[in-house]
Structures are given as structure tokens and as C-alpha cells.
Amino acid sequence: MESKINNRAIYWICVLALFTAAMSNSIRAGAAGAMKAALLDPIDALHSGEMIGTVLGSSFLGFALSLLIISPLLDRLGAKKVVLFAAACFIIGPALVLLSAGTGSSTYLLLNLAMVIWGFGWGATEASINPVIATIYSDDKTGKLNALHAWWPVGIIVGGLLSVLFFKSLELSWEMLVGLTIIPGVVLALWTMRHEFPPTESAVQGVTFGEMMAEPFKRPSFWVFFAIMFLTASAELAPGAWVDVTLSQKVGFSGILVLVYVSAIMFVMRHFAGALAHRFSDMGLLLICTVPAAIGLYLLSIANSPITALVAATLWAFGVCFMWPTMLAAASRRFPRSGPWGIGLIGFAGAMAIYFVLPQLGKIYDDAKLEKAGGKDAFDALQPGSSGLQQALSYAAEQSFQTIAIIPVMLFFIFGAVWLYERKAK
Numbered sequence: 001m002e003s004k005i006n007n008r009a010i011y012w013i014c015v016l017a018l019f020t021a022a023m024s025n026s027i028r029a030g031a032a033g034a035m036k037a038a039l040l041d042p043i044d045a046l047h048s049g050e051m052i053g054t055v056l057g058s059s060f061l062g063f064a065l066s067l068l069i070i071s072p073l074l075d076r077l078g079a080k081k082v083v084l085f086a087a088a089c090f091i092i093g094p095a096l097v098l099l100s101a102g103t104g105s106s107t108y109l110l111l112n113l114a115m116v117i118w119g120f121g122w123g124a125t126e127a128s129i130n131p132v133i134a135t136i137y138s139d140d141k142t143g144k145l146n147a148l149h150a151w152w153p154v155g156i157i158v159g160g161l162l163s164v165l166f167f168k169s170l171e172l173s174w175e176m177l178v179g180l181t182i183i184p185g186v187v188l189a190l191w192t193m194r195h196e197f198p199p200t201e202s203a204v205q206g207v208t209f210g211e212m213m214a215e216p217f218k219r220p221s222f223w224v225f226f227a228i229m230f231l232t233a234s235a236e237l238a239p240g241a242w243v244d245v246t247l248s249q250k251v252g253f254s255g256i257l258v259l260v261y262v263s264a265i266m267f268v269m270r271h272f273a274g275a276l277a278h279r280f281s282d283m284g285l286l287l288i289c290t291v292p293a294a295i296g297l298y299l300l301s302i303a304n305s306p307i308t309a310l311v312a313a314t315l316w317a318f319g320v321c322f323m324w325p326t327m328l329a330a331a332s333r334r335f336p337r338s339g340p341w342g343i344g345l346i347g348f349a350g351a352m353a354i355y356f357v358l359p360q361l362g363k364i365y366d367d368a369k370l371e372k373a374g375g376k377d378a379f380d381a382l383q384p385g386s387s388g389l390q391q392a393l394s395y396a397a398e399q400s401f402q403t404i405a406i407i408p409v410m411l412f413f414i415f416g417a418v419w420l421y422e423r424k425a426k
Contacts, residue, residue, distance in 0.1 A: 005198050007136050014129035015151045020090050020184040021122040022155025030163025034174035039107050053362025057355045058112040062119025064351030070127040071344020079128040079197035086124035090185030093118025094178045126347045131340035134332050135201040142329040143274020149325035150270035153263030160260035202339025215338040225331045226349045232327055233350030234357045235293055235407045236320035258313045265317040273322050282330040287415040293319025294408035301401035361400045368396035
């Protein structure tokens with residue numbers, strides 16, 4: 001056991017934890033269609049879109065709950081124990097998903113439970129690594145948090161490519177793909193055991209537990225950022241989790257490959273966040289990002305070929321690439337005494353947004369496909385692979401993406417208002 005804290009090693013452990021969470025997220029999205037067909041269509045084909053949306057959303061519920069519970073206790077528990085807990089969840093969650101197959105009427109319940117636990121690992125990761133990095137690099141929070149979160153899209157890319165490899169090239173089962181995510185969880189646990197983690201910034205400053213808990217309530221402006229994060233996460237993460245279910249049907253091109261392409265753009269761009277935030281301010285950067293995000297999401301809704309889907313995805317990627325880490329950094333910079341509790345609350349808002357948004361997207365999708373088909377009986381009569389079914393599913397994808405495209409339009413005005421207010425307050 002090392003007694004001296006190795007900041008470089010801690011940084012890369014944080015990277016691995018986030019990479020594991022991202023790869024798991026990508027594989028969940030990549031396997032969603034296969035899990036829907038194998039596990040949920042036999043249970044209730046008419047509502048399987050809403051059901052898979054709920055299952056995917058359950059991981060965000062676990063993410064949100066663990067963030068809310070762990071964040072205020074991080075200083076007492078210690079970041080090392082929290083990262084080890086995350087690693088355990090990255091092992092147990094996918095294992096339970098595999099056990100859900102063949103459980104009959106309990107399949108849906110067990111799938112949701114597995115996703116909640118899997119989401120616990122993601123939440124514990126965010127609850128620990130963001131305050132740790134904000135502490136180690138307190139003089140460059142926006143730049144370093146974006147650099148850390150650049151590895152999120154790397155995990156998405158790896159998970160996406162594995163999904164394509166398993167399903168398109170090797171024609172392997174979704175069970176093998178899900179089981180593969182256990183490996184980085186084991187590596188994370190073994191590596192974390194070898195190192196000690198630093199205390200958080202608020203702990204170093206001597207902020208007491210009571211002061212940290214009270215800080216967001218003493219400063220009402222904190223809740224403006226909480227509300228903004230709810231919308232920001234909806235514009236970034238919800239489409240990413242939904243893209244394989246919808247876009248593959250709409251343009252005849254793997255939705256997960258679109259997500260891989262988007263993630264590659266995000267990995268590159270996040271390394272420029274520090275310089276851009278210095279040039280435009282964090283609020284200015286977020287304001288600019290809403291424009292391509294809105295245009296990209298709308299264009300995804302009307303994309304009718306792989307080329308138009310890639311053009312739309314490019315705009316969406318440039319729009320959302322900075323949103324999540326910059327929001328975390330913005331809140332940490334403005335409310336430093338809120339410590340890991342404040343960062344955790346902001347992340348909680350983002351997680352809960354996805355938990356609520358994904359099932360609603362699934363419901364919009366299900367309602368739209370029935371509307372286009374001419375009702376329940378007409379939809380049931382459609383044959384697999386028929387043009388009528390293709391038209392119904394394409395229309396459903398269009399409606400779900402157009403709904404989510406409204407959110408960055410709202411954010412444009414909200415970020416603009418905050419940016420103007422803070423400029424006048426200087």
C-alpha cells in the first residue's frame with residue numbers, strides 16, 4: 001500500500017472509472033435493441049419501446065440515487081472506498097442482467113434492478129472522481145474536468161465498436177457483450193486497492209459537513225444551475241441512449257456507429273475546453289453550444305440516409321460536447337464551499353433528467369408508431385420487414401428526436417440570461 005498520494009495514478013484511476021461507466025453505457029445502448037427483441041417483445045410487443053426506455057432509464061435512476069447519497073458523505077467515506085464500491089457495481093450490475101434472461105414474468109423486474117445497481121457504479125464514479133480532480137487541479141477546473149470527461153466518449157467509442165463487432169461481424173450474443181463489461185470493473189478494483197486518494201477541496205479548506213450541506217440552500221442561485229443541468233443532460237445523454245433504438249430503423253445505418261462518430265468528435269473537442277472557456281467564459285461557451293445542438297437534433301429527426309445522419313450528428317456533437325463537464329466546473333467554481341455535495345447535486349439533476357426523459361421518449365415513440373400505422377390492430381398486422389412497418393418506425397423516430405430538439409432551444413435563452421446577468425454584475 002502506498003502512503004504517498006500519487007496524483008498522476010489517481011488521475012488515471014479516475015479515467016478508468018469514467019471509461020468503464022461510459023463503455024457500460026454504450027454497450028447498454030448498443031444491446032438495447034437485442035435485449036428488447038429477446039426479453040421484452042415476448043412479454044408485451046406493443047409497449048416494448050416504453051419498457052426498454054424504462055430499463056435504460058433505470059441505470060440513470062441508480063446513477064442519481066448514488067450521487068445524492070454518496071456526495072455529501074464522500075469526505076467521511078473517502079474517495080477510495082467509493083471508487084471500490086463503483087467497481088463492485090460494475091461487476092454485479094451486468095451479472096444480474098445476464099441472470100434476468102429466462103426468468104419469465106420476473107424478467108422486466110430483474111432487468112430494472114440490475115440497471116439500477118449498474119447505475120450505482122456510474123453515480124459512485126461521478127460522486128468521487130469529479131471532486132478529486134477539482135481538488136488536484138483547483139486552478140484549472142474547467143480544463144481538467146473536460147480533459148477527464150474526454151475519456152467518457154472514448155468509453156462510448158469502445159463500447160459502440162464492440163457492439164457492432166459482436167452483432168454485425170461476429171454475430172455473437174448480446175449476453176457475451178454485456179458480460180464483457182465486467183472485465184474493466186475487476187481491473188478498476190485491483191488498481192484502486194493499491195493507492196491512497198487525496199481529501200477533497202472542501203475538506204482541505206476546513207468546511208464542516210453542516211456548512212457544506214447548507215451552502216446550496218444559503219445561496220439560491222445554486223438551484224438555477226441545478227435546473228439548467230436537468231435540461232443540459234437531456235440534450236446530451238438522452239439522445240445518446242436512444243439513438244440505437246431509433247436511428248437504426250430510420251436510416252438503415254447502425255445508430256451505435258453514429259454514437260461512436262459523435263464520441264470521437266467529443267474526445268477531441270473536450271481538450272480545447274479550457275482555452276475556449278478562458279476566451280468566452282464558461283457561460284458563454286455553453287450559450288454558443290446550444291445552437292449546433294438544437295440544429296443537429298432536429299436534423300437527426302429528418303435524416304433519411306447515413307450521410308444526412310452523420311451531418312446531423314456532427315452538429316449535435318459540437319453542440320453537446322462541453323455541456324456536462326462545463327456545468328460541473330461552473331457550479332464548483334461558483335459554489336466551492338458546497339464541495340462534493342454541490343457537484344453531486346448538479347450531477348443528480350442530470351441523472352434524474354434522463355430517468356424521466358427516456359421513458360417519455362419511449363412513450364412518444366410507441367404512440368407515434370401506432371398513429372402512423374393507423375391504430376393497434378393495424379400495427380399488429382404489419383409484417384416484419386414490410387414498408388408499412390418501416391414507415392411507422394421511421395415516423396416514430398422522427399417524432400421522438402423532434403421532441404428532444406426543443407430542449408437546447410430553451411437552453412439558449414437560459415444560458416443567455418445567466419451570461420448577461422453575470423456580465424452586468426461584474
